[in-house]
Amino acid sequence: MSDNDFIWIDAVTKDFGEVRAVDNIDMKIKRGEFFSLLGPSGCGKTTLLRILAGFESPTVGEVYIDGQPMSAVPPHQRPVNMVFQNYAIFPHLDVRQNIGYGLRKSGLTKEEIHAKVDEMLEMIKLVGYGSRRSTELSGGERQRVALARALIKRPKVLLLDEPLGALDKKLREQMQLELRALQREVGITFVFVTHDQEEALTMSDRIAVMSRGQALQVEEPTELYEAPNCRFVADFIGSMNFFDGKVISLDNGLATIDAGPLGRISASCPAGHVTQGADVLVAIRPEKLSILTEMPDDQANMVAGQIGPSAYLGDRSHFYIKIDGRDEPVAVASQNMERISDRFSGGTDRQVWLTWSQEAVVLLPPE
Amino acid sequence: MSTSLSIQGPRFGALGVYALLYLAFIYIPVLFLPLFSFNDSIYIAFPLKGFTFEWYEQMAASNGLIAALMNSLKVGSAVAVGATILGTFAAKAVTRYKIPGRGPVITFIMIPLVIPGIIMGIALLVIANMSGLGLSLYTIGLGHLLVSTPFAMLIMVSRLEGFDKNLEEASQDLGESAWSTFWRVTFPLALPGIIASLLLSFTISFDEFILAFFLAGTDTTLPVYIWGQMRFPAKLPAVLALGACILIASFFVVSFAEWFRRRGTSPQTSSGI
Numbered sequence: 209m210s211d212n213d214f215i216w217i218d219a220v221t222k223d224f225g226e227v228r229a230v231d232n233i234d235m236k237i238k239r240g241e242f243f244s245l246l247g248p249s250g251c252g253k254t255t256l257l258r259i260l261a262g263f264e265s266p267t268v269g270e271v272y273i274d275g276q277p278m279s280a281v282p283p284h285q286r287p288v289n290m291v292f293q294n295y296a297i298f299p300h301l302d303v304r305q306n307i308g309y310g311l312r313k314s315g316l317t318k319e320e321i322h323a324k325v326d327e328m329l330e331m332i333k334l335v336g337y338g339s340r341r342s343t344e345l346s347g348g349e350r351q352r353v354a355l356a357r358a359l360i361k362r363p364k365v366l367l368l369d370e371p372l373g374a375l376d377k378k379l380r381e382q383m384q385l386e387l388r389a390l391q392r393e394v395g396i397t398f399v400f401v402t403h404d405q406e407e408a409l410t411m412s413d414r415i416a417v418m419s420r421g422q423a424l425q426v427e428e429p430t431e432l433y434e435a436p437n438c439r440f441v442a443d444f445i446g447s448m449n450f451f452d453g454k455v456i457s458l459d460n461g462l463a464t465i466d467a468g469p470l471g472r473i474s475a476s477c478p479a480g481h482v483t484q485g486a487d488v489l490v491a492i493r494p495e496k497l498s499i500l501t502e503m504p505d506d507q508a509n510m511v512a513g514q515i516g517p518s519a520y521l522g523d524r525s526h527f528y529i530k531i532d533g534r535d536e537p538v539a540v541a542s543q544n545m546e547r548i549s550d551r552f553s554g555g556t557d558r559q560v561w562l563t564w565s566q567e568a569v570v571l572l573p574p575e
Numbered sequence: 576m577s578t579s580l581s582i583q584g585p586r587f588g589a590l591g592v593y594a595l596l597y598l599a600f601i602y603i604p605v606l607f608l609p610l611f612s613f614n615d616s617i618y619i620a621f622p623l624k625g626f627t628f629e630w631y632e633q634m635a636a637s638n639g640l641i642a643a644l645m646n647s648l649k650v651g652s653a654v655a656v657g658a659t660i661l662g663t664f665a666a667k668a669v670t671r672y673k674i675p676g677r678g679p680v681i682t683f684i685m686i687p688l689v690i691p692g693i694i695m696g697i698a699l700l701v702i703a704n705m706s707g708l709g710l711s712l713y714t715i716g717l718g719h720l721l722v723s724t725p726f727a728m729l730i731m732v733s734r735l736e737g738f739d740k741n742l743e744e745a746s747q748d749l750g751e752s753a754w755s756t757f758w759r760v761t762f763p764l765a766l767p768g769i770i771a772s773l774l775l776s777f778t779i780s781f782d783e784f785i786l787a788f789f790l791a792g793t794d795t796t797l798p799v800y801i802w803g804q805m806r807f808p809a810k811l812p813a814v815l816a817l818g819a820c821i822l823i824a825s826f827f828v829v830s831f832a833e834w835f836r837r838r839g840t841s842p843q844t845s846s847g848i
Contacts, residue, residue, distance in 0.1 A: 296745035
């Protein structure tokens with residue numbers, strides 16, 4: 209056991225009757241890591257979290273935490289604590305009793321528990337809220353109480369089940385940063401479940417993207433965004449334009465691809481990634497496309513099109529460019545660096561050219 | 576209740592009359608009880624003869640009546656506690672655990688609700704005699720337990736379904752075993768349901784007649800005793816006096832139960848009773 213496999217999810221499968229919620233997942237989580245399980249609802253991420261907490265037992269496989277197999281350990285004896293999606297603050301107890309709930313069997317005296325709860329109230333910035341009930345707290349305050357109640361136990365692992373889902377956008381963004389800072393401060397391994405890709409990218413050291421009970425890719429946020437390994441991951445994280453293509457030639461890390469309506473394009477790709485003659489899925493992020501009003505010369509990757517519908521989002525605009533031979537318009541995201549009411553004189557249907565770099569192209573296995 | 580009655584506009588006339596008739600239908604017969612309990616005549620008929628406390632004195636002096644009342648209170652209390660304990664644990668099992676055959680189990684527990692009392696009474700009488708148990712207040716209590724438990728379970732199921740089961744998981748997650756979680760979380764949150772279940776089970780036992788009639792030994796419960804007294808017209812006014820007393824007592828008990836139930840219904844743990 210090293211710090212790299214502090215949590216080892218060893219070939220875990222979980223069936224609920226006919227439904228396979230978790231399908232043969234093998235995953236290692238490092239000590240002190242902020243690790244996210246990201247996926248749409250029903251992908252098995254919450255089930256996997258509940259297996260770590262001990263509320264579900266795997267149908268097949270074993271979970272090790274800090275080297276110890278967990279299947280024989282009931283939830284109340286595991287070195288993990290959980291922040292529930294709806295926080296599960298005990299309604300019949302006040303904030304102080306909620307936070308101190310787990311210390312009853314700790315062997316501490318009343319005074320010591322009181323001091324520890326004070327410490328926690330200070331950490332979550334709720335000093336003076338000790339005698340309130342959960343109904344007298346806002347969503348953000350409840351979330352902090354749930355966090356303090358779990359952290360006061362000094363768990364080896366903190367499990368968080370979409371803890372920010374119920375908060376409004378501004379508060380959520382603030383809590384993301386606070387949670388991240390807190391995790392660095394206490395140094396506890398966090399396993400965080402979310403369906404919000406932006407949230408996962410903001411907070412995590414590593415992310416596992418899950419779909420239909422499987423972990424498709426486990427990577428750091430930048431890698432996940434820049435080098436997704438399949439269509440699902442590419443599509444789920446951020447947005448993506450996809451084109452069917454065929455590899456025509458391979459030369460020294462540079463592939464020439466026939467990408468249908470885009471024509472012949474070149475893409476940098478690591479050796480051994482694709483083979484000549486193979487079908488590939490060409491993926492290009494909207495923000496990696498540039499819109500030019502004049503036809504450029506000397507551009508390997510270029511396609512002509514007409515401006516279609518657009519959406520103004522304040523800091524950036526989304527344009528949908530119609531290109532010949534393709535029904536679906538190509539999405540382009542463009543930063544609004546200057547104040548402009550109409551980016552392209554002539555408006556809709558104006559002729560434009562899209563260009564992009566070799567590095568912007570991601571080659572994925574075909575469907 | 577208040578909102579549904581405060582209907583405005585032309586429809587109030589017809590609906591208002593209907594509501595008054597409805598209330599009269601329910602409460603006027605009951606109100607005859609206290610009325611005639613103060614009437615200075617052994618015959619229950621108008622016109623009223625005069626005001627008297629005689630029947631209340633007679634009631635207090637009637638040893639048989641008081642003994643039957645005490646029996647009913649004893650059996651009712653024991654049944655309330657027993658049915659509530661059984662109902663709570665059964666409700667906990669069917670709402671919280673994945674037990675095989677959950678549907679059939681619930682159906683079997685609920686069946687006594689639809690079996691006619693007279694059938695049940697005969698069946699239990701046969702069993703009590705065959706097993707050599709003999710007839711006593713205990714057999715009445717067991718019979719009442721049988722019919723009260725389904726009600727207790729229904730109340731507790733809706734109460735337990737009414738609050739988040741994550742609360743119990745959170746408690747386990749924080750280091751409490753299943754048993755201590757029950758006492759630290761489930762019990763306090765289910766308390767309003769438990770009170771309601773105690774009151775309802777007690778009431779069912781207290782006014783149950785058929786089973787008590789079949790299963791009574793030498794000691795009888797109040798309904799059976801009263802039925803026996805019906806043969807003697809002179810004893811009837813004392814029964815009316817007792818009825819008036821019970822009416823007032825139940826009014827207070829029900830008011831208390833309702834107050835308690837509302838108090839226990841916080842916005843977070845929506846009520847389920």
